[in-house]
Amino acid sequence: MTSTDLPSHARVVIVGGGVIGASTAYHLTKLGISDIVLLEQGQLSSGTTWHAAGLVGQLRGHSVMTRLIQYSTQLYAGLHAETGLQTGWKQCGSLSVARTDQRMTLLHRTIASARAQGVDVQELTADEAGEKWPPMRVDDLKGAIWLPGDGKANPTDLTQSLAKGARMGGTRIFEGVRVTGISQSKGRVTGVQTEQGPITADIVVNCAGQWARKLGLMCGVSVPMHSAEHMYIVTGAVPGVHPDLPVMRDPDGYIYFKEEVGGLCMGGFEPVAKPWGMNGIPDDFAFQLLEDDWDQFEILMENALIRVPGLEAAEVKKFYNGPESFTPDNNFLLGEAPELKGFFVGAGFNSMGIASAGGAGRALAEWIVEGAPTMDLWPVDIRRFAGFNNNPTWLHDRVKETLGMHYTMPWPNLEQDSARPFRRSALYNRFNAKGAVWGSKMGWERVNYFARNTAESAIEYAFGRQNWHDAAAAEHIATRTGAALFDLTSFSKLMVEGRDALAVLNRICAANLDRPVGASVYTGMLNTRGGYESDLTVFRLAEARFMVVTGSAQAVHDADWIRQNTPEDAHVWVSDVTNAWSVLAVMGPDAPALLQSLSRSDLSDAAHPFATVREIDLGYATVLANRMSYVGEAGFELFVPVEFTLGVHEALVGAGALAHAGYYALDSLRIEKGFRAWGRELTPDITPFEAGLGFAVDFTKPGGFIGRDALLALRGQPLHQRIAQFSVDDPAPQLWGGELLLRDGVPVGKVMSAAHGHSIGRPITLCRIEEPARSIDRAYLAEGAFEIDLAGARFAATWHAKPPI
Numbered sequence: 001m002t003s004t005d006l007p008s009h010a011r012v013v014i015v016g017g018g019v020i021g022a023s024t025a026y027h028l029t030k031l032g033i034s035d036i037v038l039l040e041q042g043q044l045s046s047g048t049t050w051h052a053a054g055l056v057g058q059l060r061g062h063s064v065m066t067r068l069i070q071y072s073t074q075l076y077a078g079l080h081a082e083t084g085l086q087t088g089w090k091q092c093g094s095l096s097v098a099r100t101d102q103r104m105t106l107l108h109r110t111i112a113s114a115r116a117q118g119v120d121v122q123e124l125t126a127d128e129a130g131e132k133w134p135p136m137r138v139d140d141l142k143g144a145i146w147l148p149g150d151g152k153a154n155p156t157d158l159t160q161s162l163a164k165g166a167r168m169g170g171t172r173i174f175e176g177v178r179v180t181g182i183s184q185s186k187g188r189v190t191g192v193q194t195e196q197g198p199i200t201a202d203i204v205v206n207c208a209g210q211w212a213r214k215l216g217l218m219c220g221v222s223v224p225m226h227s228a229e230h231m232y233i234v235t236g237a238v239p240g241v242h243p244d245l246p247v248m249r250d251p252d253g254y255i256y257f258k259e260e261v262g263g264l265c266m267g268g269f270e271p272v273a274k275p276w277g278m279n280g281i282p283d284d285f286a287f288q289l290l291e292d293d294w295d296q297f298e299i300l301m302e303n304a305l306i307r308v309p310g311l312e313a314a315e316v317k318k319f320y321n322g323p324e325s326f327t328p329d330n331n332f333l334l335g336e337a338p339e340l341k342g343f344f345v346g347a348g349f350n351s352m353g354i355a356s357a358g359g360a361g362r363a364l365a366e367w368i369v370e371g372a373p374t375m376d377l378w379p380v381d382i383r384r385f386a387g388f389n390n391n392p393t394w395l396h397d398r399v400k401e402t403l404g405m406h407y408t409m410p411w412p413n414l415e416q417d418s419a420r421p422f423r424r425s426a427l428y429n430r431f432n433a434k435g436a437v438w439g440s441k442m443g444w445e446r447v448n449y450f451a452r453n454t455a456e457s458a459i460e461y462a463f464g465r466q467n468w469h470d471a472a473a474a475e476h477i478a479t480r481t482g483a484a485l486f487d488l489t490s491f492s493k494l495m496v497e498g499r500d501a502l503a504v505l506n507r508i509c510a511a512n513l514d515r516p517v518g519a520s521v522y523t524g525m526l527n528t529r530g531g532y533e534s535d536l537t538v539f540r541l542a543e544a545r546f547m548v549v550t551g552s553a554q555a556v557h558d559a560d561w562i563r564q565n566t567p568e569d570a571h572v573w574v575s576d577v578t579n580a581w582s583v584l585a586v587m588g589p590d591a592p593a594l595l596q597s598l599s600r601s602d603l604s605d606a607a608h609p610f611a612t613v614r615e616i617d618l619g620y621a622t623v624l625a626n627r628m629s630y631v632g633e634a635g636f637e638l639f640v641p642v643e644f645t646l647g648v649h650e651a652l653v654g655a656g657a658l659a660h661a662g663y664y665a666l667d668s669l670r671i672e673k674g675f676r677a678w679g680r681e682l683t684p685d686i687t688p689f690e691a692g693l694g695f696a697v698d699f700t701k702p703g704g705f706i707g708r709d710a711l712l713a714l715r716g717q718p719l720h721q722r723i724a725q726f727s728v729d730d731p732a733p734q735l736w737g738g739e740l741l742l743r744d745g746v747p748v749g750k751v752m753s754a755a756h757g758h759s760i761g762r763p764i765t766l767c768r769i770e771e772p773a774r775s776i777d778r779a780y781l782a783e784g785a786f787e788i789d790l791a792g793a794r795f796a797a798t799w800h801a802k803p804p805i
């Protein structure tokens with residue numbers, strides 16, 4: 001359509017005509033929305049999409065991303081028949097090869113998790129892999145896996161085919177129209193401005209690829225991403241290459257290959273990427289490439305020659321150096337922006353936009369139509385980031401690492417190293433002096449464990465026990481037998497206040513918050529399906545003042561959830577006060593006495609019982625003390641005004657024997673006690689009944705709560721998914737989570753959290769069981785013979801009706 005036909009209004013305006021914008025439009029029309037305008041400043045696919053290599057690999061680090069791509073493969077296979085336009089889809093299968101034993105262990109773990117997700121996968125010997133991929137050298141390989149359902153598509157054709165499907169459903173597509181501004185009123189998007197005039201709209205969708213950050217900045221929305229150069233070559237004929245050759249990945253060499261008109265397309269993900277676009281992405285960067293950079297490409301070329309010696313003699317026909325946007329964690333950004341109602345984002349596709357487009361476009365369209373995600377999308381939810389993540393210098397330094405993460409060995413507890421330290425607690429330097437080894441969550445530096453000697457001073461990654469095992473064990477035991485200090489400052493804290501604060505929060509939380517001032521209530525926030533949106537503690541600090549204490553990564557999400565579910569005329573304010581409070585948890589049987597020695601407030605069980613929070617004096621400081629525990633021992637979480645943190649720490653250390661402990665110990669302590677964690681056991685697809693947390697739901701409270709109807713319908717019904725605790729009988733294996741759970745030899749679920757249970761002397765896990773066709777009741781759990789598959793080896797597991805300690 002020409003820009004002179006530009007309408008003045010549309011229900012939905014999509015900005016960007018790459019594969020993501022086209023897929024979102026296509027899926028919106030499938031959901032019955034036809035009044036859609038898609039605006040593209042250049043031509044369809046002219047941004048990043050046109051030069052993608054087109055690989056479609058299903059297996060990803062997060063099961064939701066795998067599910068989205070599984071759907072993409074089904075969609076691409078049938079699209080031609082629907083629209084009459086080819087997509088170039090070819091289900092050629094893919095191989096991943098292993099050069100090392102560690103990578104082979106990973107592939108074994110991959111096989112188990114692929115099977116758990118219904119992805120067809122087979123293990124191959126090196127020779128079998130060579131038969132499937134004749135140009136490859138195999139004598140240095142340990143083995144491979146074969147995914148017959150993987151394939152490749154032609155990105156431009158796919159985009160045109162999706163766009164045709166969208167047009168058939170009513171979408172009007174305008175090329176050569178640039179969006180120059182976003183209009184808003186009272187916190188809600190109202191349309192876009194273009195060089196050809198404004199369009200009012202109820203919904204605006206930012207599918208602007210590398211330009212999505214800039215588009216976000218036009219309306220105060222953070223879209224944290226940075227571009228990096230990404231390269232591949234296309235060669236002339238290579239011996240052994242034929243049209244049906246599968247895709248092949250050699251992640252130890254950072255490289256991938258696919259057949260391309262008799263030659264090979266070879267590219268990869270080098271460990272240190274080259275950022276691009278530091279001064280912004282040019283508006284007219286359409287159908288363009290960057291200059292060849294053979295220096296940057298050298299590490300990929302060297303590895304490619306090792307794997308495919310025949311490349312040596314092949315002609316390099318074309319060098320593609322195309323920039324693509326990467327996010328801080330290598331997962332894309334989806335959903336309604338928390339800063340602006342009605343403004344949705346589908347961007348930051350980290351070199352997997354072609355593979356993900358089908359599923360991501362559908363998920364985004366459903367989110368737009370339903371007003372909420374229809375499945376667990378947390379790993380890609382834009383609300384996992386905050387405004388500070390949009391800092392351009394930080395993003396620049398982080399992107400160097402992100403691109404390479406596709407093929408970096410995904411060690412179980414791998415930390416990202418770049419652009420750190422970012423957020424630090426007041427005790428950072430003090431803990432460094434004590435040998436802290438840091439992890440990072442939501443940008444916060446958090447102590448994983450305290451090294452006791454140089455051998456423990458940095459994490460040595462492995463699939464088996466790692467070098468910090470004994471250090472974490474000592475911290476764990478100290479907590480169970482004495483007193484230990486955990487710095488939990490990264491907890492998110494939201495202050496919710498106003499005349500209607502109780503009414504609003506009580507409708508959002510499943511437990512009853514109408515408790516006396518000083519109550520500390522453990523509760524979930526549920527969605528209308530009865531699944532967990534968050535898992536948190538709420539302090540009633542005054543009649544109309546509540547502090548919501550939630551997970552480190554949850555501040556933006558939970559504040560958004562509260563605002564979304566607050567009536568417009570309600571007298572309620574939500575403010576993020578995370579930065580005002582340090583949280584020092586003092587836990588263990590000796591903790592109450594140690595704290596009492598520093599305070600004139602009465603900390604006895606009678607005066608300050610479990611699940612209450614009060615202001616107390618502690619040394620020179622006045623702090624909030626919450627009697628609750630995430631480790632299952634006596635103790636208090638101290639909410640300390642930041643300026644008193646150093647003083648409180650000095651007082652605590654001077655008061656008696658107090659161990660310092662980190663998050664690895666915290667995790668093993670909580671798993672032993674069977675405490676569920678949000679994002680692991682608790683997800684938007686799990687209800688309190690399934691999680692075993694029905695006790696934290698109050699069905700009788702006046703006014704009800706979000707999710708109540710769904711839960712009432714499920715109450716008393718058989719459970720088809722369930723969280724359950726299992727220990728492994730053999731003390732030796734190291735489990736990390738993600739392993740397959742079997743009952744009587746049949747896969748039934750997977751491990752969500754795992755640690756070595758230092759108190760019980762064997763591995764301990766929390767697993768999610770799924771049995772669509774039968775009830776998971778007590779008999780099912782008690783009578784089954786359970787095993788856990790650890791990279792192909794099976795270990796007997798014992799179910800615990802109650803935590804073993």
Ligand SMILES: Cc1cc2nc3c(=O)[nH]c(=O)nc-3n(C[C@H](O)[C@H](O)[C@H](O)COP(=O)(O)OP(=O)(O)OC[C@H]3O[C@@H](n4cnc5c(N)ncnc54)[C@H](O)[C@@H]3O)c2cc1C
Pocket residue numbers: 015016017018019020021039040041042043044045046047048049050051052053054055056177178179180207208209210211212215230231232320321322323324346347348349350351352353354355356
């Ligand atoms: C070298 C390379 C190889 C790749 N290989 C693969 C692969 O094998 N498999 C895979 O899955 N992925 C691959 N990718 C990634 C894939 O190309 C991207 O993830 C995907 O194309 C992103 O699509 P998009 O729609 O988000 O962005 P784009 O295709 O860039 O589309 C965004 C569009 O928005 C338009 N736009 C921006 N601002 C405005 C505005 N203000 N007004 C109007 N229009 C605007 C732009 O012009 C652009 O056309 C590769 C990428 C590169 C660089």
